[in-house]
Amino acid sequence: MDGATDKALDLGHYGRMLWRRRWIVLTCIVGVLCATVVGLRYVPSQYESSVTLLIEERQPLSSQIEEVLGGMRSSSRGTREEEEERLSQMIGRIRSRPFLERVVKILKMTDDPVIREQARDRQASHPELTREELEVRLVVQSLQKRIQFGTVGSRLYQIIIVDTDPQNAELLPKWVSELFVDVTIQKELE
Secondary structure (H helix, E strand, O other): OOOOOOOOOOHHHHHHHHHHOHHHHHHHHHHHHHHHHHHHHHOOOOEEEEEEEEOOOOOOHHHHHHHHOOOOOOOOOOHHHHHHHHHHHHHHHHOOHHHHHHHHHHHOHHHOHHHHHHHHHHOOOOOOOOHHHHHHHHHHHHHHHHEEEEEEEOOEEEEEEEEOOHHHHHHHHHHHHHHHHHHHHHHHHO
């Protein structure tokens, strides 16, 4: 190999090059900072609130006695599959339109002037629905997108709701969880 091409790395050379072009570097930094500040100014704040539910499985007395006496609980599926099935049932029930319509009506979320204006604009394309029904449907569609679910542990499920209004972000998980518990108890009683 030729010794002329093997030069030592000169960091001072790169420092001098940056110093000569400092205005370009500073202009880029200032531009990025300004764009970030302007972008953050127009992005609405989002508030996240969550509630954790402990859902215990109710077993008939005979299976509990069998478990105490040393018998194996007959289950064709593993606990992981049962957890996933329970979570999917909970998601389906909470994201259903009838369930969320009850939440919307309880919290009177259709009183928002923006929602009323959107419903008025869509009234022409849906003449079979009243404006009140359109308002409820608009809020329900928005809620369905903003509700997230997760598992925290065994039989522990988390409902997370994101909203731009801090009061709604605080109230929604509370009412969704309370209504979910009420609906679940009603289903079990039936």
